[in-house]
Amino acid sequence: MKKKAVSIKTIATNLNISVTTVSFVLNGKANEKHISKLLTQKVLDYAKEVNYKPNQIAQSLRTGKSxxxxxxxxxxxxxxxxxxxxxxxxxxxxxxxxxxxxxxxxxxxxxxxxxxxxxxxxxxxxxxxxxxxxxxxxxxxxxxxxxxxxxxxxxxxxxxxxxxxDNNEAAFNATSHLIQNGFKNIGFITTDSDQTQMQDRLLGYEKAINDCNLNKFILKIPYNGTGNGICKSSIKNFIDKYKKLDAVFFATNYLTQSGLEVFKENASHLIHDLGIITFDDNEFFKIYNPTITAVSQPxxxxxxxxxxxxxxxxxxxxxxxxxxxxxxxxxxxxxxxxxxxxxxxxxxx
The missing domain is CATH 3.40.50.2300 (Response regulator)
Incomplete structure (x- = not known):
């Protein structure tokens, strides 16, 4: 038979005090209501002894807070x-x-x-x-x-x-890092999205490329295609089309994972030949061979x-x-x- 839950009323009856006093103590209002420390401790000790658990639904209705x-x-x-x-x-x-x-x-x-x-x-x-x-x-x-x-x-x-x-600055710094290390044909693989974070990452890449008078190579993959074969085939076609690419900057970590799979399955040498940066770090990128440079969010x-x-x-x-x-x-x-x-x-x- 299921044991009946202990209520505030039960505690009040057993301690011979008012329900209101018990309620104030259990809701942390003892000092505010000038309830003595001795009585407060007595209520708290007894509540612990009988394993009192507050009724969350009733408490929510009473306080207006869930x-x-x-x-x-x-x-x-x-x-x-x-x-x-x-x-x-x-x-x-x-x-x-x-x-x-x-x-x-x-x-x-x-x-x-x-x-x-x-x-x-x-x-x-x-x-x-x-x-x-x-x-x-x-x-x-x-x-x-x-x-x-x-x-x-x-x-x-x-x-x-x-x-x-600051997605714009983060993408700008990552692209500039590749340029400073001698990469001149840098692809940017992103999602086809108007959302602010993705637009800012694209703008950061474009600014770094434009500042150095380099050519832009951009692949936008529909969001609903990022979790299936469309993503990998799009990346493969992009790499095949622009064979002069010497680096790739992936705008999300899941795009990076798809890209690395494409390289491994179709041209494993690209993993070592291309410069690679991912947006958003992952434990996986720290142990990959080679380890993958990442824009890490705090x-x-x-x-x-x-x-x-x-x-x-x-x-x-x-x-x-x-x-x-x-x-x-x-x-x-x-x-x-x-x-x-x-x-x-x-x-x-």
Whole structure:
């Protein structure tokens, strides 16, 4: 037979004190309500002894707070997002919140379905990597006074808190690094997207190429083709078409993985002959042969800034009246074997 859960009323009856007093103690308001330390400790000790667990649903109805946050990303299995999720989970837990993780697959319909579901469940706040067409849905969250912070990308003209990195500068620095190491025909492989982070990476590449009067070689792969054979065949055709390429800069880590597979399957010498840089680091790139140079985003700093913004919004009753903050952080170029001058590489290795 299932054991009946201990209630606040039970604790109050057994200790011969009021339900209100027990409630104040268990909700951390003993000092505020001038309840003695002796009585406070007595209630806490007894609650621990009988293994009291608060009724989360009742507590949510009473306080208007679910203590749940949503972390919605493009693909939670992607190493960049999963690492962020782990850090954010720890920060949230220390502040008394639990986190629900989900993937929107960069699909507007799925994004809107998830937002509607979690609004109905009355979660306290959102961190969202938005798909392209949900600007109005984000505005609705703000209008409904629900805390929301955007990650990785933003919507021009939308007054919403966000944390991004300076993708333009990061891509410019990575491309300039290749040029400085003697590479002159540098391909840029990206997704065919109008989203801010991808556009900024493309602009950074183009600026570095234009500054040195070099030729641009750009491949844009449809997002819905990045997870299947279309991606690999597109990369193969691109490499076959521009045989004079001496370096390739991949705009995402999953494109890099597809590209390395293409090289290995069709022309394994290219792995060593081409200069290679990836956007977003991965443990895999540190042990690959050669090790792969990567634009590394500051995961801990991003997570801290996201939670700082969200927790501040959660404290305020009027989210719409809070001053919007758009935080741009700097990425780090982790230089490894794949981007050094091939002449130097041959001498050293």
């Amino acid at each position: 203590k749940l946050l949503v972390f919605m990303v493009e693909d939670i299995s992607n190493s960049f997002f999963s690492k962020l999720a782990r850090i954010i989970e720890d920060i949230a837990y220390e502040k008394g919140y639990k986190v629900i993780f989900c993937s929107n697959e960069n699909d507007d319909e799925k994004s809107n379905d998830l937002i509607t579901l979690f609004k109905f469940r009355q979660v306290d706040g959102f961190i969202i990597v938005p798909s392209p067409g949900i600007k109005s849905s984000i505005q609705e969250l703000i209008d409904d006074n629900i805390p929301v912070v955007l990650l990785d990308r933003y919507f021009t003209g939308l007054e919403c808190n966000s944390v991004v990195i 995961l801990t700093e991003i997570s801290n800034e996201l939670m700082k913004l969200l927790l501040q919004l959660l404290k305020n009753k009027e989210v719409k009246n809070e001053k919007v903050k758009n935080i741009s952080l700097q990425a780090e170029l982790k230089i490894r074997e794949s981007s050094v001058s091939k002449e130097i590489f041959k001498v050293q290795f």
